[in-house]
Amino acid sequence: MAQGTKEIHLEEHIESYLINQGGYSAIDANTYDKDLCLVPHAVIAFIKDTQPKKYEALALQYGASVNEKIVQNVAKQIKLNKTLDVLRHGFKDRGQKIDLAYFQPSNNKTPEHEKWYKANRLGIVRQLQYSNRNRNEIDLVFFVNGIPVVSMELKNALTGQNHHNAIKQYMQNRDPKGEPFLEFGRCLVHFAVGTEKVFMTTELKGKSTYFLPFNQGLENVNPNGFSVAYLWEDVLSKDSLMDLIQNFISFQEDSKQVYDSKTKGLKEVKSTKLLFPRFHQRRAINRVLEQLKIDGTGKNYLIQHSAGSGKSNTITWLAYRLASFYKSYTDERAMYDSIIIVTDRRVLNKQIQDNIRQLDNTPGVVAYIDERSTSQDLKKAIEAKKRIIVTTLQKFPVISKTITTYPDRTFALLIDEAHSSQSGDAAGHMRKALSLEEDAKIEQNERDTDDIVAEEISRKGQQPNISQFAFTATPKPKTLELFGTKKDDQILPFDDYTMEEAIKEGFILNVMKNYMSFKRYYKLVKRTEIEDKEYDKKKTVRVLSNYVDLLDHAIDTKARIVIEHFVSQTQNEIQGQARGMLVTKSRLHAVRFKLKFDEIMKNMKLPYEALVAFSGTVIDPDTEEEYTEKNLNKLDGKYSIPEALKLPKYRILIAANKFQTGFDEPLLHTMFVDKKLGGTSTVQTLSRLNRTRRGKDSTMVLDFVNDPEDVREDFQHFYGKNFMEESNQTDPNSLYDVLNKIETYKVYFPNEVDAFANIFFKQGDDFEQLQPILNEVSNRFETSLTDEDQADFKAAAKSFTKLYRFLSQILTFTDVDLEKNYVFLTALLKKLPYVSSNLPLDVVNDIELDSFKIQHKYTTDLDLESGDGEDEGMTPGGSGLVDVEDYDLLTKIIKTLNDTFGLDLTEEDKVEFDKMKKNIQSNNELISYFNESNSKSNIKDKFNDVIDDELLTFINTKLDFYNKMTDQDANSMLKTLWFNELYNQHVRGLRR
Secondary structure, eight states: OOTTOSHHHHHHHHHHHHHHHSSEEEOOGGGOBTTTTBOHHHHHHHHHHHOHHHHHHHHHHHGGGHHHHHHHHHHHHHHHHHHHHHHHHOEEETTEEEOSOOOOOSSTTOHHHHHHHHTOOEEEEEEEEOOSSSOOEEEEEEEETTEEEEEEEEOOGGGTOOHHHHHHHHHHHOOOTTOGGGSBTTBSEEEEEOSSOEEEESOOOGGGOOOEEOOSSSSOOOTTSOTTTHIIIIITSHHHHHHHHHHTOEEEEEEEEEEETTTTEEEEEEEEEEEOOOHHHHHHHHHHHHHHHHHOSSOEEEEEEOTTSOHHHHHHHHHHHHTTOOSSTTOSSOSOSEEEEEESOSSOOHHHHHHHHHHOOOTTSEEEOOTTSOHHHHHHHHHTTOSEEEEEGGGHHHHTTTOOSOTTOOEEEEEESOOGGGGSHHHHHHHHHHHOOOOOSSOGGGSOHHHHHHHHHHHHSOOTTEEEEEEESSOOHHHHHHHOEEETTEEEOSEEEOHHHHHHTTSBOOTTSSEEEEEEEEEEEEOTTSOOOEEEHHHHHHHHHHHHHHSHHHHHHHHHHHHHHHHHTGGGHHHHTOEEEEEESSHHHHHHHHHHHHHHHHHTTOSOEEEEEOSSOEEOTTTOOEEOHHHHHOOTTSSOHHHHTTSTTEEEEEESSSSSSSOOOTTEEEEEEESOOOTHHHHHHHGGGOBOOTTOOOOEEEESSSOHHHHHHHHHHTTSOEEEEGGGSOOTTHHHHHHHHHHTTOSSOHHHHHHHHHHHTTTOSOGGGHHHHHHHHHHHHHHHSOHHHHHHHHHHHHHHHHHHHHHTTTOSSOOHHHHHHHHHHHHHHHHSOOOOOOOOGGGGGSEEEEEEEEEEEEEEOOOOOSOOEEEOOOOOOOOOSSOOOOEEEHHHHHHHHHHHHOTTOOGGGBHHHHHHHHHHHTOHHHHHHOSTTSOHHHHHHHHHHHHHHHHHTTTTTOHHHHHHHTSHHHHHHHHHHHHHHHHHHHTSOOOO
């Protein structure tokens, strides 16, 4: 066979590269001790070379057996504390602290550390026979100072095998039971390597072993050799491997609540796993560190990593590295004084703190400012120069005026899920607080206002002492502009791990599979006794549409579809543990759905219930009843809603504007959508389903509202990385366009803006003097503008403040007039009178629902294609909120609605038909006749009498309906269909 086509040739190639260029030496496989799982001579040589005095001290203790005693103790310590701990912290032997590895120092302040680091002995063994029980061989094993840290099984595609065969070999022929070398925590990672793909695991568990992909992307491309050469040329080179051991690889303790069938409650289950960074995690961190050596402080970086990317761990590793990062090897001082991790989540992810403790157990390294902490706690942590501070965005505005005494400090902000809040006032306060500018010791009222304003502008923008690292899976255009990197006339994420990669690598599920689309049809009629009146068409359509969706008939119809789908399909998924979630359009909808679910599920005698989630108190206008999560769920404070959903008693969650982001429940399988979605909200909401777990191989979306093609487009936009052409950035000059429009209304004048600024920016004790200025302008607004102009002015003012709030963070010029107008308009908008919507709510008293149905359109897979999403900058708005009123008769408005939503409706869709059917099915006297002791003819006679009685109730109120239903042919068909259904159900024991 030709050279290079066999597995051994790949093995030889890797060994040759690492010995010649990677800092390794070859180790004779025969020198490996199978009992100790070490190469004894390498261990001793390292200790003698780097710690000769300690070795001599031990030699005095042990005499001729010193080498044997040392390696036995090393093996014992690895057995007890695992390889990672021994390499990082060494061990004690007869009073001597012995180190077994030295790591690269951050700077040159300790030259001896550099010398010791160079003394590390990295070795490679081919065809290692590791077992005393068999002659199994592992293709390549990598050692650090005689201690095994990496194993590798190789397959050459030219022999007809690939990484799958290597994975199979590990799972079937590398049983860790009774094999010390394969025990968890001995080798730090096991690689299954083909010539095209690489997979890895940190724990061998036989057939239960889980291998993760470790590839550069969806494809590994190398024009100069093996596609996977990055593994040995980069990842496993000496410097990289030692860096991984020092700064990345760590044990992580996971804790989760699971249902305990014995106690009928939840119990905490803990597990430990060994973390080895995935390729994109290591890549992102190393890229950042290399770029910081060029940029220094004061730049922004956007990390667009999808759900399923291990974002919490990436943030942890980056924070830890930045906490002791030196721009150059000769620097005396670390680049950052404090690393601050900012999250929007009120309950902070304690995992970040625990993970950092694994890497550095020095007390006080991490200050954990959670929801119970005060702003003073955060202030003290910054003042004390805590190396890593974990906090919430909400804490920053409170302290922005208190920290003014540390102008020479530097900060790195790691922002978890950079949402639009990062482009608002809170983020501005944050940067202002952390700029920590020293007070100029000059009385503010002695300074020129324009100078003060210019200084304020400079504090709003990017600060030279602050670096920001934003992490998000779905960056909005504003986020891209604020944090993106300019390259080749585009603005791009600094690093990306896309949704496509996460799906195709199996870390999240594709929620676009099994998309079930429904459409709502309805028909309204005007009450005959009501006079036909004119209403504003657009507002009336909005009111009537919402009215239909809140009607009991609509809620009941949708609730039955949801519950029937859940019972017939969802409840059987994930080994019968699947959960569902109904997303509603309002809190009132959520309340009514919860009440309806309770009623239906009780009648169906289902062994589980639904939970509801919404904020505050909801008053149902029809009943004046007050509802809260607490009085509807009746959890009595024992469980939170996410915890309760893990119990078998609760299987469906009804949510209104809660749990649509950040909710991580792998048992969630089906989402029922009764709310209009769009853009990032589509992706964030439906992505609640994408978490993986054993036994979960599918998801389903059942959507009552959204166009599936719109949903597909929203996901497609975030399927790859996002980018923006520089030419499509937000134009700062658009601020002047909006301001010019505002000024045309003559609501306020330049001298009033200046007077406001003189008081506002000098921050004296006369803030009450702002009120007369605002009152004068507000009065002018009310008396001189029409309703339409008032709406247009407010819309333009809101557009300006929103635009300036964003642009002020990236402007490269200073214009004090823009800043003055911004603070003035921000205050004025709060002062101007509220303009009510004047919705014609009374119209619902003039109409009633005639027919309604929900019809399944289709179920399909919404296909996503490889590609990136292009964004555009902000464009100023300013159009009025009040539309030109267009009135028409109610009958004509209803006709327009019915022509749009009343297609394909039949008599069976009439509300009266449905009510009548329900009445019959709930008639206990009639149902009692349906038994085997009664003849079928007797049952049918009773049934016909009940039907006729029901129809008589419609003579006075619904004569048209009565006439249609008493037509001989229709009546006969109706009775036959309903009778057969009830007879089969109650007598034959059949269900339709």
